[in-house]
Amino acid sequence: MSRPFTLLQLRYFVTTARLGNMTVAAGELHMTQSALSSAMSQLESSMGSALFRRIPRRGLELTDAGRRLLDQCLPLIEEVDQLPAAVRGDEASMTGSLVVGVYEPLASQDLPRLLRRFSELHPAVDVHLLESDQESTRLALLDGLCDVALMYDMSIGGDLTYETLETLPAHVIVASDHPLATRGVRRVSLRELADEPMILLDLPSTRDYIQDVFTAAGVSPKVRHRFRGYETVRAFVGDGHGYAVLNRRLAHGYTHNGSSVTTLDIVEAVPAVQVVLATRTGARLTQRAREFRALCHTYFAGAPE
Structure with missing residues (x-):
């Protein structure tokens, strides 16, 4: 026997799932936290399954059942939202x-x-x-x-x-006054940079990918600085602190601090990213x-x- 739930409860659920925090979701929905919590408890009862895990000091996390409900109710809510346009x-x-x-x-x-x-x-x-x-x-x-x-x-x-x-092949950037930038050849072997300091874009997964690039080339980089900001890496390279390996090519060589960089293709066969x-x-x-x-x-x- 099916248990009743409302479209409004599903809308509350989608907002709470997106924000991952009952207090923040209640504020966006212009209702009290207790009212939202009650609505979510009623929805969980109707579905016969817990939809959220309460994580201390972090907020809410969807359960497997919650993810399945989210996947199913998003298109449903969209269809309901399109009804007025369809009627017109x-x-x-x-x-x-x-x-x-x-x-x-x-x-x-x-x-x-x-x-x-x-x-x-x-x-x-x-x-x-x-x-x-x-x-x-x-x-x-x-x-x-x-x-x-x-x-x-x-x-x-x-x-x-x-x-x-x-597809984005890996490339090297160096300061525009670096000897490799002024020799007139826009290609470089990573082996030529083995003894030079490197500026690493130190983001999860990115750092592992960059290590794979050097492994494929048989080179161990000498990392001088690690930054999480893409433009910070470019600025330090442009100011002569080292070189970097990146994938996204910009249409210009300027950096945020007014210096400039030159892009060089990598000679070795190294992995690209998609x-x-x-x-x-x-x-x-x-x-x-x-x-x-x-x-x-x-x-x-x-x-x-």
């Missing part, structure tokens, strides 16, 4: 929200243009962004905190399904997520906007 005969107009996770190095270059175009196509969709490192983005997607994620294929795991959008659009394996994508996926393929294929 205006089925082309999409509403609702879309949460996009993004790995930090991709956020500043690709995402602004992507979201501008998406907003032009679907102005009534409210887009939220979760920018983080690769591992945190992966976990946010697994926990249902975002619908889709733009990330690299590094350490992505079997719980996510992904589609390749772009820019991917990832989703939870088995998740039913909303129409909003499907439209964003289609736009990503168009954008990265270089088709006219």
Whole structure:
């Protein structure tokens, strides 16, 4: 025998799952925490299963049952939200929200243009962004905190399904007055840099990938500085503190502190990374997520906007 639950409870559940904190979710929903907690308890009773784990000092985490419910109710809520447009005969107009996770190095270059175009196509969709490192983005997607994620294929795991959008070979950057930058050859062997200091982009998964690049070349880098900021790495390289290995090529060589860097291709056969659009394996994508996926393929294929 089915137990009753309401669409409003499902909306509360989606918001609580996205924010991972009962107090924050209650504030966004303009209700008291006790009322939201009661609604979630009633929903758990209706579903016959716990939907959240309470983690001390961290907030809430979805259970496996909670993830399954989230995957199922997002398209359901979307269909309900589209009913008024369907009744008016205006089925082309999409509403609702879309949460996009993004790995930090991709956020500043690709995402602004992507979201501008998406907003032009679907102005009534409210887009939220979760920018983080690769591992945190992966976990946010697994926990249902975002619908889709733009990330690299590094350490992505079997719980996510992904589609390749772009291939990014590894390259070296050096200061523009470095001898390797002024010799007129835009290629370098990592062996030529073996004795020079390196500036490492020290993010989870990224650091492992960069180590794989050096392992493939048979070189052990001498790391001088470790930074989590992409532009911080570029600034230190531009100021002559060392070289760096990166993947995302910028359209210019300038850095935030006014120095400049030069990009050099790597002679050795080293692994590249793929820019991917990832989703939870088995998740039913909303129409909003499907439209964003289609736009990503168009954008990265270089088709006219």
